[in-house]
Amino acid sequence: MSKGITPMSEDYSAWYNDIVLKAELADYAPVKGCMVIRPYGYAIWENIQRIMDGMIKETGAQNAYFPLLIPESFMQREAEHVEGFAPECAVVTHGGGKKLEEPLMVRPTSETIICAMFARWIQSWRDLPFMVNQWANIVRWEMRPRLVLRTTEFLWQEGHTCHATREDALEEALKMLEVYRNFAENYLAMPVLTGRKSASEKFAGAAETYPIEAMMQDGKALQAGTSHLLSQDFAKAFNIQFQDRDGTLKYVWLTSWGITTRLIGALVMVHSDDRGLVLPPKIAPTHVVIIPIVKKDADNARVMEVCGNIKEGLSGDISVLLDSRDQYTPGWKFNEWEQKGVPIRIEMGPRDLESNSVVICRRDTGEKKPYPVDEIETVVDKLLEEIQTNLFERAKKFLVENTHDLDSYDKMKEIL
RNA sequence: CGGGGCGUAGCUCAGGCUGGUUAGAGUGCUUGCUUUGGGAGCAAGAUGUCGCCGGUUCGAAUCCGCCCGCCCCGACCA
Structure with a gap:
């Protein structure tokens, strides 16, 4: 992949x-x-x-x-x-x-x-x-x-x-x-x-x-x-x-x-995982990347306009990137930003335009769900916090599970 | 410094054993058209001191010798 x-x-x-x-x-x-x-x-x-x-x-x-x-x-x-x-x-x-x-x-x-x-x-x-x-x-x-x-x-x-x-x-x-x-x-x-x-x-x-x-x-x-x-x-x-x-x-x-x-x-x-870098939101240079999905015979101008509005709405405390490059397909961009560990991806295309929603994907779990456009700001704030916490908890669990108290050389050999 | 791997197109590599005109592929790049919800398709195009030096030979990416560099494992370390 x-x-x-x-x-x-x-x-x-x-x-x-x-x-x-x-x-x-x-x-x-x-x-x-x-x-x-x-x-x-x-x-x-x-x-x-x-x-x-x-x-x-x-x-x-x-x-x-x-x-x-x-x-x-x-x-x-x-x-x-x-x-x-x-x-x-x-x-x-x-x-x-x-x-x-x-x-x-x-x-x-x-x-x-x-x-x-x-x-x-x-x-x-x-x-x-x-x-x-x-x-x-x-x-x-x-x-x-x-x-x-x-x-x-x-x-x-x-x-x-x-x-x-x-x-x-x-x-x-x-x-x-x-x-x-x-x-x-x-x-x-x-x-x-x-x-x-x-x-x-x-x-x-x-x-x-x-x-x-x-x-x-x-x-x-x-x-x-x-x-x-x-x-x-x-x-x-x-x-x-x-x-x-x-x-x-x-x-x-x-x-x-x-x-x-x-x-x-x-x-x-x-x-990080096999798909690339995973960054905790508090240290990530870019928190959210918006990928507009343009299609033939679709209202692409409207898609771009909504993407721009979403970026405007989110910008402030967090760093948002609208990836409007036209030489790459959406799939290419998904991979690109996953490799770079951007915590949240927002997909916005003709389908979302119809339902007045967007698809939001989180980098830490890969979970992908639709959300209404007017909830984006609340959802993003909440997700960034969740991702930060989840990454810590996940790493903590790994650390605890892989840390052992040793009282003898034999026990150490057994664990290794 | 010891062990292992590797140096050929921007990147990943084939070719080398068995020397022979213009050194290849994929990918990337440029241009055009068509595309775009998980790394798109077609067409045209640009791109090389084959790591360095020396040797063998009519002729070396290819054979021989020396050197240099890089990556991985170990000793060292944030």
């Missing part, structure tokens, strides 16, 4: 790649491991950004921007950090036609350069807490890249905060973990498990790492966001000190937290 999408059951990786490419989320770039985020994929990222940016600002953090290039010596100041990131750093050795005196790292994350600035900006307990966030691109030379999920360059948001005490910093780290959980579950309709990473899985240089983990339809977990309480070594390495109320100099306690374009890949793997 859907041309060119490998069934999930046949080859999960091929299915995933097909969806990303067919839904026009991203494409392979000329450089290995790099991707081009196409307009449709970028529109999803913009929605993620817009919502997350609001939530971050709500917590008191402000946006700023730090440079892409970091002196190599900065990366080396915190032992665990350099050990963790050095192997996957891209290094600039030449600039302006000359060899540089000190090589520059393309940021794999910005703790070091931000800490260097914190040291200049923070003097007193009155300066704390200090909270910044940046939306940026970063580069990590991973051994094996994967489209959208693990690309050499990716986009993210990284928040960095300074606190007077370990307790304050831990509270911040856990607060952001909760922000991420809330965002994943209530906007992406992606149920997650939160927890604490083991010593070997921690962020390089963190005292504690708290992730949100989502479950993909192959039953595997995917880290979808992290919040770290950093080790005190960062503050010491960069000499970020403040004078406390009692007059003594103390090192600050740092946190950092981030979500990335990987979330788009996670969305694909949590909700």
